[in-house]
Amino acid sequence: MTTSLAERQARLARSRARVAEQEARLREAERKAHTRLLIELGTLVDRAGLATLPADTLLGAFLSLTARAADAGELEAWTSAGVQARRRDEDGRVPVVATFRTEPAPDQGAQLRAAGLRRNRVLGHWEGVVDAGAAAALVARCGGTLRQVDPPRTPMDPAETGAV
8 A cells, every 4th residue: 555745744743743752751851860869969968068168169179079089998988988977867767668559648648758758659659768667657557568678789899880
């Protein structure tokens, strides 16, 4: 069966529209990931007590860190100090995932957020670093289950990250 030029042009236009839509979704996902990274970095600067320093001072400090980051021993020491600081900050809290058969009611969602959990829309569960005992009781009252998860491991070896 032969197709007319108009039909082929229409099919091409639809194809281009699909590609443009996919590209827009990818750009949006990249923008969101970049925004999330910037927020996390800002949080780290604040937690380190550096948020009040002038921007030029911070940039100079980061540039000096860049030069020292090539030393594996230095990276290991920084990682150890960061892990210890995070553990002190968490003060007995653990990373958890809460799952529910049905979405909790809005008032229950507010209680979950107040307990330190947040809704992960991508994975469809609630997660956070919380006092496991108190969170388990709250999640049970809301009709869900709570499980503790291992914190993410920071790879030290560039081969582990695939950045060789």
